[in-house]
Amino acid sequence: MKVRVFVMLKDGVLDPQGEAVRHALGALGFDGVEGVRQGKVIELDLAEGTTTETVTEMCEKLLANTVIESYRIEGL
């Protein structure tokens, strides 16, 4: 069972990497890029029957730092 966890910096937390990407897109001539936020996707290959509660616990304990990051679980 494949589950994806999307981890993003929370709104209000400056994302300097996203900003650098935004500038680079502008330099390439792409107009109208008003914001870029960069996060990460973590793919988990889990035993059948793994519960949402367990994946949530994984996110809270390790995969995301909830001081600065939010997360979303997909595939459960």
Place this chain on the structure above:
Amino acid sequence: MKAAVIVFPGSNCDRDLAMAFEQAGMSVERVWHKDTALPKVDLVGIPGGFSFGDYLRCGAIAANAPICNAVRAHAEAGGYVLGVCNGFQVLTETGLLPGALLRNAGLKYICRTVDLRVETADSAYTESYGAGTEIALPIAHHDGNYFADDATLDRLEGEGLVAFRYLQNPNGSARDIAGILSPNRRVLGMMPHPERASEAAHGNEDGARLFAHTAEALAAA
């Protein structure tokens, strides 16, 4: 007095920190991250480096290493903990200190000596400097941009828990914060490296007093 220095795979300042502790008269034991118990010590040092290759987030995997349960218990029982650089990142990831260290605002790894102001003399670590004293210490980090929400920052400032501030903010840290203390003032996390400025051969001895006075204060306690 006795100190432990935790060693993770990828720690690279553990010997330097152990040397600085020893020069201050402490007896030091280096402790492997897979150990589940600490020796009986007064002070635990969490060194700089790149624990677990900075994978996932700086300090995140180290914060969940077996030894960190013992470090947390030590701190919660009123023990002293000093985290430098990656050690500060580990302390925020364990929740022993609030906030987080983000990628430097300028996106570059910064390795140079910076000017700092000691913001409080109310801790074993900073007492000998006196509040307001300006010192210089080396920094060497890619993720030293201190972040916490405004309420946390207000609390840190209101309770006098900001230990060091940058005079010229190198990395985007909120309110120029370079180091913070726990509410009981026994856990200190800081991005600058006092152990890299602790003997004449380093060309800068501003960090030596931190270790010397901490050793004295803890021996007297």
